[in-house]
Structures are given as structure tokens and as C-alpha cells.
Amino acid sequence: MDAHSYSAALADLRTVRDQIKKARAALARLEADRDKRVSQLAGYEKAKAERIAPAAGLGVAEVVALVPALAPDNLAVDEETQRQSPEPPHGQSALGHAPAPHHHAAEHATPVPPVTADAPTPEPPAPAEAERDLPSIPEGTTGDAWFAHSPGLASSRPHFTQQARSTVFLDTTTGVLVHRDRTHRLDLRDRTAADLLAAVSSAVPEGVERIYVTAGDPWHRDADRHPYLRDAVAAWLNAPVPGWRTDTGRGRDRMAGHFVHARNPVGRYQRDNGDSHVEIRSVGEWFDTGEDDPHTVRDAFVLLWQALRRHWNDAVLMGSPSQTGRDLWTRTIPARGQHADGFPVLSEELRGLLHATAGQGRNELLTPPRVPDQLPQLVEYDRTFAYAKHTWKSPVGTPRRVTAATFAAWSEKEQTRALYGSGHWQIRATVPDTWNHVGLLPAPAPGDRAWHYPAEPGTTFTTWAGGPEVHTAMTNPLTPWKIEILDGILWEDGKPLDDWAKKLKEAWANLSAQAHFQGDPQQARAAHLASRAVRSILLYGIGAFAQRPRMVTGTTPRSMERDVPPDAEVIGFDDKLITWQKPTGFTRDPNAHPEWAAAIWSGARAALLTQRHRDDDTYAGALHTPPGTVVAFRTDALYLTQRQNWPYHHQPGDYLLKGHLTGPLTAPTTEEELLTLRDAGRTAPTRKGGQA
Template identity: 70%
Template sequence: MDARTYNAELAELRVLRDGIRKAQAALEKLETDRARKITALAGYEKAKAERIAPAAGLSLADIVAIAPILAPDRLVTAAQPNPVAVPPSSEPAAPPAAAAQAPEPAGETALSSGPGPAQEQALSRAGTVAPAMTRPAPEAAAEPELSAAPSAPPSGSLPALPSVLASVAAGPLAAHTAQRALPGVPEGSEGDRWFAHTANLASTHPNFTQQARSTAFLDTHTGVLVHRDQTFRIDLPTASAAEILNTVFHVLPGGVERIYITAGAPWHRQAAQHPFLKDSVGAWLNAPAPGWRTDTGRGKDRLAGHFVHPRNPVGRYQREQGEQHVEIRSVGEWFDADGVEPVVVRDAFVLLWRALRRFWPDAVLMGSPSQTGRDLWTRTIPTKGQYADGFPVLSEELRGLFHATAGQGRTELITPPRVPARLPALVEYDRTFAYAKHTWKSGVGTPRRVTAATFASWSQKEQTKALFACGHWHVRVTVPAGWTHIGILPAPAPGDRAWHYPAAPGTTFTTWAGGPEIHTALSNPHTPWKVEILDGVVFDDGKPLDDWSKKLREAWSSLTAQAGLNGDPGQRTAAHLAARAVRALLLYGIGAFAQRPRTVTGTTPRSMERDVPPDAEIIGFDDQTITWQRPTGFTRDPNAHPEWAAHIWSSARAALLSQRHREDSTYAGALHAPPGTVVAFRTDAVYLTQPQPWPHHGQPGDYLNKGHLPGPVPAPTTEDELLTLRDRGRAAHHAAPAPERA
């Protein structure tokens, strides 16, 4: 073969690659649609897997894996003698044989971000020694607030916190399939090396002031452009990136550095031509823009290149000739501006900036709430005292462990037969500004490892204190016999970083969880769960986020008050949006601490295909451009603190189940609703079949009744169905008379 033939064969290979990519995308879409249709059919009370399987062209096992409620009764019967197995019909979040996992001793699993579906495997291990938690006598209560109570106390009371007894040996566990394995900490010196900080890397108070950027607000649907106190109307027939840039810079000869799209979503205009929204966005961002090229970054703000996101992308451009840099962003990163005019959106940003300036004289609104929130936090880092040198960053190994084992908000849909096929009602309760409730305490100092043997050697007081501290625990959990309520602790489910919440009695699984959730499992108002400590990471308690959070809460309260009192409808809307933006500052600021491994997105002209990085994955292409992405791992980010994000997320998930209101002497949360009435969770919200008398005083963490759809209504079996019912419930709730809403 000569060079000419070689190059010709390469060209033909690229054509085949492009065809395969398109065919795979089409196949994935068809398979997704098929799974949704199967899930919808499973909601029919007389649906049978035997009839659906041939219609779908799948086996019975495949059908049950997609819709576990269709599992034949014989599988349930066969599972009963084994207390570890999960009855398929009672746990729709995972395939019938996938809801339990054998213990995973430390040191047997290499650190990774978790295997993908092709790497999932059954585990069968035995003989691990771990301290077990059991229910104590009433006098063993560890917290004065938690008084002894019957096994099923009424809402408003909690049983005593169970004591932690001596270690016990775990017996052999049955093997289970399709369970995602979580990493652990290696034994010996290798594991000890993890418990340190990264050298010469710490969060410190900045010694510079952020520079404000000239910003414009554009509705690409109506063509309304707002810049400072000026309003223009421009013509955007195609609303391509090139057309937006050239038209805006023609109207504003001095230019701008940031353009927020308030409505129109121009990156979705060609969505029908692509199998996925992300492909449509990538094509829009990478379309030729004469006179412009992709920005390569500058100064301290080193973000460069386009950010391909299905709904809130970021396009970063630079003049071919000159030093003009500009970003095109979606205002949806900050708040939902649906139906709001660009001038009101501008006013919202002005109100937000003024509210923040009360607490941070040098506050500057950056491109996104995560950037802005974390920048404001750095300006609360003390310059004197214990942490004058900053907050050190964990070792890369521990950051990787938190990344792989600490989930975020709880998202779960509970389908029939665990809830009625027709619901008597659908009531939505959303926790107001929830994360602000859980920032008062975070882990600081050098992390300490607590092995199973160490934990077992401690007194009950020491064990309880450790569980109330900021920590992350590797545990083996068993759902108690006779349990009839929802799951409490997250378990790894099949798929990359997927989680579910086992609730079937007798289910045993191994997972990682924060202290707040473990406390909830032990002291829930029904029956304590069995939790065995396998390993743990514990920190000293500190308040690195408290000052930052308090200032944001005050800004939020001020803007919320303005939204309720201002007589001008436009200013009321602007204040409401500004308050939502403060929420985003805290919410996404906390998410930024998690510091996920970075993925870089790039583009290469088709004529220079050999320049695509060898470790890159091609995610899109057209006749001119190849779009690719590749992982770059963890960067040396001085503000990476996944331990803080993990503790807040754990606290929020626990409060979604049980939260004490001291001033009202009562409890709220899903575990205080009757069994069988919980329909779904969505991060800070819980959906029930009946209203609850939970107090709401407008404070962070309070449960707000946001929707009430009277029944009977069909139980949702997909997320889209849930969101449709949610929107109907909110509309019905707002239309109801005020006393009924209260």
C-alpha cells in the first residue's frame, strides 16, 4: 500500500465513522423512546411483561429491568427466603436482582469515578468485621432533644438515637448482579497517604479586584436589545452566533463583553435536524463566524473555549483582528426569565449587584452564579486568625473519593404498586432556599481515617460524637423487617453515578453516606435501620461558609421583601428574579466546591482531522468542523472543597426526610407523612398524595406548599408526566382562595 492509497482509505474510514455516528444517535433515540413507552405501559394495572416483551422485541428480563413493577410473582416468591435479596415488585428503581450489594472491604477496589454499565459486576464477599448499630434502651439517648418513643411514634416526636455497640462479624452475603461498585480507601500506608492536603494549594483571600464587564441583554425572538439605559430593536433572521455578534457590535460600536440571551434560545432553532439538543447546541456554537474565532482566554479569568450545555451553553469569541472578547450566555443560568422583558432582566441584575454591594463593597457579577458565588466566598476568607493562610485543599485521591461516592440532590419517582395507580391528590412541598439551612457547619483541618476497628474501640459517646461531626462513612446497611416507608440511604445503582434508595425489607447494600443521613436512618420515627461502619473520613467542625451564607441570606431576605412590597409590577418582578439569583449564587457556589473532573470541549476543522487529540471523544461534526471532548482530570483548583459540598448535600437529603422545627415543637419531612403517600422527590421538593400541617415561616429550609392538584389523578410513571402534573397543581393552587392556599 502506498501513501496515496493509505490516505484514500483513511478518507473512506472517516465516511464510515460519520455514518456510524449518525446511526448510533438514531438508534439511541429509538431505544430511549422504547424505554419510555414501556415505562408508560407498566403504569396500566393489568399490564404484563409477557405481552409487552414481544411487542418491544425484548426478552422478559429486559422488560423487567426497564419496568421492575412488571416482575412476575414467582421472582418475588423465590426472593423471600433470602433476607438480602430485593423483591423486584417493591423496588422499581433498579432491576430485580440489582438492589443489594455485598460488602466492599477497604483496599479491594481501586479509586475511580465508578465503572460504567459495561463494567458493572456482581460482588460476593464475606467475613468483614464492622461495628453494628442497633437500637438502645430509651435511657441511651445521645441527644436531649431526641426522647424515647414507641416504635411507631406520632409525627412530631422522634425515638432516641440508637447506640453504637461492639463490632460483629458479617456473615456471607449472596451474589447480586448489575450493582455498581463504589471505591474505598486502600489499607496501609497507601491509604494513609490519602489523608493529607495537596502541597502548596489552599483557598486564600484574593489580592485583586474583579473587573466588571459591559453587559447587554438580548431577546432573540423579539430582537429587543438592552444595554445600560438604552433599548434597541434589531433584526435577527437566523439568530446565528455570527449574526448576533455582528449585529450587536454594529448597534453598539464600542462593543460589549457579555451578551445574555433572555429569550429565544437561538441554539435550539435547528434542533429538529439533530438527534439530541447537545448536538444542536454544538453545531450552533461552532458554526463559522467570519471575523471571529473561539476565545482562548485571558488574565485571571482563564475560562476559554465554548461550553456545550443542552440548555445553558456559553459561547466565547474573540475578534480575528484585535483584542475584543465577548461571551454569549443564557440568563437561564441565573433564573427563569420566561416571559420577562429584557429591560426587567437588566433591572434584576442591577438590584442583585446593589444587594451584594451592601456586604461586599468590591462585589462584581461574573458570567455565572457559580463563578460569582465562589468569588464572593473567597472574599470572606479571614486574613487573621487560625485560617489566615487559607483553607488547604484535600489530596487528589480523597477528592476523587468524594467525587465518586457523594451524590447531590435526591431525585426519585415512586410508581405503582408502591403508590396507588390513581392518586387522591398530588401536593407539592418545596424547601425554601434549602441549602442555606445547612451551611453553618463544615469540615476543616486535616482529615482523619476511622477504620471499623477504631470505631468499634470507641465508647458510645465517642461514636455518637463522630457521627454528628462532619464526616463521610463507608457503611453496610440493612432495611429492617416490616419496613413500609420510603428508602432513607442512597445506594449505588447501575449506571455512571446513578443512585437509588432501597426500601424493601431485608435489603442489604453497601454505600457511602454522610453523618446527617446515617443519623436519620438510626433515629427515624418508625423503625431504626441497621448500619455497620466499614470505614470513615472525619474532619474537625468549622464554619468556613457561615459568614458567606449569612450575607447571602440577608441579601435574599431583602430582595424577597422588595418583591412583596414594591408597587411597580416591573420592579416587583425584577426583585423576585434578583432573589432567585441569590439562591443560584449559593446553590451553584456550593456545587462549584465539588470540583468535578474537568472535561474540555474543542473543535477542529475537518481538513485538520489528524490534530484531534488522541484521547478525545468525537461528540459532533458537520461538513466543516469536528467537535470533540476529552477528560483532563482534577486541576489544581485552590477552591476545591468537595467535603463541604458533600456534607451540605447529605444534610439537605436528610432534612427532606425529617426536619425538626423547634419553635413549633414539631417535625416535617417525608418520613412524617403516612407510608404510601410519598410520590416523588426532586432535589428540594417532595410530592405527596395528601397535604401536611408543616409550618412555613418564610425561613430557609421551611416547607412551602407550592402546588395542590385535587384528584383522582393518574400516578406519574415518567418524569415528564410528573412535571406536567406539577405544573397543573401549581396553577390550581395559585388559583385557589388565599385561606385554602394557606
């Protein structure tokens, strides 16, 4: 075996490792779902462990360990057995993180088959899908109290100028460092954080505050020694750095501590004497660079800054697109007029409800028999700069509750106006008996923040959805769905994001034009990367409004394992350290507006189903394709078995033909198989169109 074969075999082994991780996580979810169903069946007064055990694939003793009340008279179960409960494999993490992501979008989850009894009995049937329960608004005054704002917490226009950070761009494979108009070649030795900081400090003695890694991913240097990439990243970030310690944060944009992420981590360090602060970040937060050198990446950031400065005279590029997006947005808050005092933040209860009930992008793979075993072709349509299409209207003001009785008492005109407005609705939906197309509404699926889209005729389910999706289900061009409003949150319509989004769209259009017409290939590439960065600013800026409950990452020496916080989840470990994370709930963030993110995400999901092009007097979207031709949804993209004659005018929201692979093709049954076909389709010589 030569060195090349050895490296290829290691890459294959890491793939198998990740597949094992996914399989273990899937098994843990299935086992947890099974145990939940066992507990539900135990609620039947005539339930017997002997009947439940074979249906669950467990022994009688295991069923009794889950539900001691089911213990038969002839089965002795000691207290130690009764206290046992299934545990996930050591070190497993059920959490994945973007916005994000971030963002971060909810992953597709395959529905879990229903549990069936061995023989017909009068026992109640198990539910058709093992869904997690979504929260509801409490009845009476308790629930009514949620409809308020958090006292003393509101988004307001800043009265300070953001400080720029001295930034360099470093290729850790070649050692090429670009600082302003200077180029250095560094000896990075073993590419540890200590090596990077020492080499950069020597090359730029006047001080650097931000190091963007453009290539090389040094945090993966010891990936072969760790079971998961996150473990390798955590070990790289937490390795000793003589003369430096983990940064505790400073300034108005304070971000303290390292951020452990498999692909785009952030290392934050400060000198022991406290006079220097340095971030090591991946440029992958902003855009995919491919083989771009640090000079091109630097030029992209310069072009990005220049494009933003045309609209914000105090624009500063911060460490990430989400930070930059929110900072720029605060500088569009009106100084006078209706919202001069800012935009109040919802109560923590409503923010928690939106966090639990408002998913992000639709990610769904339809497999045989819903699509043919052999696809005639696979066509990818991607909605260009999609979220920018849905920022023209957002919820503002104090929300009001719309109960089922209130909604039913309204006239049809009032109901329609409410569903067209800015609202979030708890509904009971029924799929028509004649339905033969894709699902229209998200329903909770097993797994943290997982969603699926029921489409089986006659299926009834309860969920939460935004007004655009509810209205689409009730008025879709095929067959209206039966929708019952159970509860709702309704806001006034406003435009808090419109000015911000318009400026970003203009910057994006300007940079896209530069990329198209620029004669110099390197400058054209830099303009293209800058346009992708603008897209990230808007995309991740919207995700940042969602303000997920914070996760704190920490490490504990293996010798002090008992000191790991009791509510923490172990996400990695090596011979010396245990890496863990724990939720800390919602912070008092003045820019937390999950209602804005939820409204945009709902509008984007609805547009994947049907979208009107007024100028062309036509429609586009999944519902305007024949049944059985939709293969997958992936956030902003549709994968079909037929080409469509949809208009494309290079405008936000337009469907761009991005990939086309001729068949016959075996229908993908996993996300990996779909992505392999997607990548092949994007590079096929028959592809037409441009970049989204």
C-alpha cells in the same frame, strides 16, 4: 397542514427523538449490565455457556465472545469474534451536565431486574441489584497517605479587585437590546453568532464584553436539522464568524473556549486582532425569565448587584452564578485568625473518592405498588432556599481516618459525637424486617453517578453516606436501621461558609421583601428575579466547590476523523464537524472543596426525611407522613398524596406548599408524567403559598 400545525408537529417529533435517545441510552446501560453479570457468572468453576446463554437472552457464541474461557469443546471461536464487544449507538452520550447544576443533580435510575437462572442449580445467585462498585480507601500506609492536603494548594483571600464586564441584554426574538439606560432594535438576520456579534458591535461601538440572551435561544435555530439539541448548539457555536475566533481566555477568571450545553451554552469569542473579547450567554443560568423583557432582566441584575454591594463593597457580577458565588466566598476568607492562611485543598485521592461516593440531590419516583394506582391528590412541598439551611457547619482541618476497628473501640458517646460531626462514612446498612416506608440511604445504581434508595425489608447493601444521613438512619422516628461502620473520614467542625451564606441569605430576604411589597409590578418582578439569582449564586457556588473532573469539548473535521482523541466521547456530529468531549481529571483548583458540597448535600437529603422546627416543637419530612403517601423526591421537593400541616415562616429550609392537584390521578410512572402533574398543580386555582 398550516404553519402552526407544522411547528407543533416538529415539536412533537423532537420529543419522540429525545425519547428514542433516552431509550437507547437505557438499552446500552442494560446491555452493559448484562455483560457484567455474564462475566461474574463465569467466575464459577462449573459455569457453562450453554446454561448462561438462555438466562442472558444471548446465543452461546455471544456468551463466548464475552468470556472466551467458556468456549465449549465443540464451538470454534476465532480471534476476531473474541475481540468484539458491545458498543453504544453511534453518537450517544452517557453524560449530562450543571452545577450544575449543575447543577447539576444525579438522575433517578430504575433498578435493573436481577438475572435468574432457568432451573435451580448450585451456582451462586446473581446480586439483587446491578450496582456499580464504589471505591474504598486502601488498607495500610497507602490509604493513610490519602489523608493529607495537596501541597501548595489552598483557598486564600484575593488581593485584587474583580473587573466588571460591559454587559447588554438581548431578546433574539424581537431584536430588542438594552444597554444601560439605552434601548436599541436590532436586525439579527438569521440569528447566527456572527449576526449577533455584528449587530451588537454596530449598536454599541464602544465595546461589549458580555451579551446575555434573555429570550429566543438562537442556538436552537437549526434544531430541526440535528438529532439532538447539543448537536444544534455545537454547530451554532462553531459556525464561522468572520473577523472573530474562539476565545483562548484572559485575566484571573480566565475561561477559554465554548461551553456546549443543550439549554444554557456559552460562546466565547475574540477579535482576530485580539483587542476584543465577547461572551454570549443565556440568562437562564441565573433564573427562569418566562416572558420577561430585557428591561426587566436588566433591572433584576441592577437590584442583584445593589443587594450584594451592601455586604461586599467589591462585589462584581461575573458571567455565571457559580463563578460569582465562589468569587464572593473568597472575599469572606478571614484576613486574620485561624484560617488567615486559607483553607487547604484535600489530596487528589480523597477528592476523587468524594466525587465518586457523594451524590447530590435525591431524585426518586415511587411507582405502584409502592403507591396507589390512583392517587387521591398530588401535593408538592418545596424546601425554600434549602441549601442555605445547611451551611452553618462544614469540615475543616486535616481529615483523619476512622477504621471499623477504631469506631468499634469508641464509647457510644464518642460514636454519636462522630456521627453528629463532619464525616463521610463507608457503611453496611440493613433495612429492618418490618420496614414499610421510603429508603433512607443512597446506594449506587447502574449508570454514571446514579443512586437509588433501597427500602425492601431485609435488604443489606454497602455504600458511602454523610453523617446526617447515617445518624438519621440509626435514630429515625420509625424503626432504627442496622448500620455497620466499615471506614470513615472525619474532620473538625468549622464555619468556612457561614459568613458567606449569611450575607447571601440577607440579600435574598431583602430582595424577597422588595418583590412582595413593591408597588410597581415590573420592579416587583425584577426583585423576584434578583432573589432567584441570589439562590442560584449559593446553589451553584456550592456545586462549584465539588470540582468535578474537567471535561474538555472540542471539534474535529469529518475529513480528519482519525484525529479525534482516542479517549474522547463523540457527543454530536454533522456533515462537516465531529463534536467530542474528554475528561482531563482534576485541575489544581485552589477553591476545590468537595467535602463542603458533600456535607451540605447530605444534610439536605436527610432533611427531606426528617427536620425539626424548634420554634414550633414539631417535625416535617417524608418520615412524618403515612407509609405509601410519598410519590417522589426531587432535590428539594417532596410530592405527597396528602396535605400536611407543616409550619412555614418564609425561612430557608421551610416546606412551602407549592402545588396541589386534586384527584383521582393516575400515578406517574415516568419523570415526564410527574413533571406534567407538577406543572398542573402549580397553576391550579386552589394553590396557596408563595414562591420558594
